[in-house]
Amino acid sequence: MDVDAVVIGAGVIGLAVAGVLAEPGRDVLVIEAEKAIGLHTSSRNSEVIHAGLYYPEASLKARLCVTGRELLYDFCRERGVPARRLGKLILATEEKQLARLSAMREQGRKNGVDDLVWLDRAAARALEPEIECVAALLSPSTGIIDSAALMLALQGEAEAKGAQIIFRTRVSSIARRGEEFEVRTSGGETGGESGAVACRVVANCAGHGAHAIARHIEGYPAALIPPRFLAKGNYYSVSGRAPFSRLIYPLPVEGGLGVHVTLDLVGGMKLGPDVHWVEDLNYAPIAGQEEVFRAAVLPFWPGVAERDIASSYCGIRPKISGPGAENADFRIDGPDIHGVSGLVNCFGIESPGLTASLALARLIAQMASPHEYRNVG
Numbered sequence: 001m002d003v004d005a006v007v008i009g010a011g012v013i014g015l016a017v018a019g020v021l022a023e024p025g026r027d028v029l030v031i032e033a034e035k036a037i038g039l040h041t042s043s044r045n046s047e048v049i050h051a052g053l054y055y056p057e058a059s060l061k062a063r064l065c066v067t068g069r070e071l072l073y074d075f076c077r078e079r080g081v082p083a084r085r086l087g088k089l090i091l092a093t094e095e096k097q098l099a100r101l102s103a104m105r106e107q108g109r110k111n112g113v114d115d116l117v118w119l120d121r122a123a124a125r126a127l128e129p130e131i132e133c134v135a136a137l138l139s140p141s142t143g144i145i146d147s148a149a150l151m152l153a154l155q156g157e158a159e160a161k162g163a164q165i166i167f168r169t170r171v172s173s174i175a176r177r178g179e180e181f182e183v184r185t186s187g188g189e190t191g192g193e194s195g196a197v198a199c200r201v202v203a204n205c206a207g208h209g210a211h212a213i214a215r216h217i218e219g220y221p222a223a224l225i226p227p228r229f230l231a232k233g234n235y236y237s238v239s240g241r242a243p244f245s246r247l248i249y250p251l252p253v254e255g256g257l258g259v260h261v262t263l264d265l266v267g268g269m270k271l272g273p274d275v276h277w278v279e280d281l282n283y284a285p286i287a288g289q290e291e292v293f294r295a296a297v298l299p300f301w302p303g304v305a306e307r308d309i310a311s312s313y314c315g316i317r318p319k320i321s322g323p324g325a326e327n328a329d330f331r332i333d334g335p336d337i338h339g340v341s342g343l344v345n346c347f348g349i350e351s352p353g354l355t356a357s358l359a360l361a362r363l364i365a366q367m368a369s370p371h372e373y374r375n376v377g
Contacts, residue, residue, distance in 0.1 A: 003027040005201035006183050011042035014205035015154035016361035022161035030165040038151045041207050044315030046262045049143040050352040053108030060330040062111040065352040068359035079153045082265050088142040088247035091133040093299045115140050130243040130303045175218040201368045204345040208318045214345050226347050229322040231255050233273025234285050236293050239308040242269040259296040285314045320348035334367030344368045
């Protein structure tokens with residue numbers, strides 16, 4: 001089988017990449033190991049559209065988040081994907097946190113998030129009467145999205161342009177054969193059979209599996225494959241009507257953004273995620289954490305003491321920086337890094353990957369085939 005491009009992974013990034021690569025009418029094949037699209041990171045998250053204020057200036061996360069959120073809002077509006085620009089409050093609950101909150105506002109400005117509003121306690125409580133804080137940062141551009149509907153829309157767009165997706169198929173090796181790659185697979189829709197695909201472009205968007213895919217590339221330097229760390233985050237549902245109209249966040253913690261209050265598009269409310277460093281992809285929620293979650297939220301939402309909370313689901317972030325280290329940037333390794341024309345490896349695509357997905361897809365396409373996609377986006 002010969003195609004123009006192979007995309008490995010049918011999560012939100014892989015589906016978005018397939019849509020961009022198929023734009024000029026090229027034959028694109030998406031290879032997915034699971035039985036359906038987006039069963040890992042893409043569907044196990046807070047479903048938040050981030051504004052872009054957390055990340056170092058000029059980092060890929062900052063640039064692609066700020067660009068990607070507007071692309072995403074536009075995409076959702078044009079294609080009927082449920083999304084809502086709710087806004088969020090980031091809270092300082094003690095005087096000693098004010099310097100960090102102020103630094104976050106300045107970081108956001110440097111990143112191009114130009115709509116942040118500083119609120120004193122009275123102004124914050126006027127917006128959300130049940131919160132407790134000494135000051136807050138309002139981010140009007142933050143929102144929520146139906147991630148499943150987004151992925152279905154991306155899949156539909158890619159397939160409408162001629163891209164094909166095959167499921168239950170694993171990549172066993174990738175080798176360079178002259179000007180092309182030979183991608184060998186095993187499994188397949190009916191199970192058991194193996195095959196080979198020839199192509200000129202390979203985009204490794206396999207999420208948690210990206211490191212293993214890179215190790216399957218013949219002659220690929222092991223030194224260019226970053227370490228893999230897994231950060232498990234649990235989510236707890238909250239009983240009763242949500243008292244908030246915006247998302248409510250504490251200041252970030254090591255490994256994540258802190259246990260926050262998130263709303264969904266049907267009026268539900270959840271707490272999470274926390275951070276547990278784990279060794280494998282076990283999606284069983286860590287039970288018995290009700291009081292831990294309650295204690296994490298109590299400083300900024302005293303009313304949680306009167307609510308029932310229950311374990312809901314968990315996600316696992318594919319990180320390339322571990323405990324005690326600063327959060328790493330996205331790693332989008334193209335030919336300028338590894339020297340192999342047509343190959344792009346994506347590592348550490350965690351938050352804000354969902355928000356940045358459409359911008360990431362354009363960048364990946366440009367790296368994979370710069371002459372054909374130099375004017376994309």
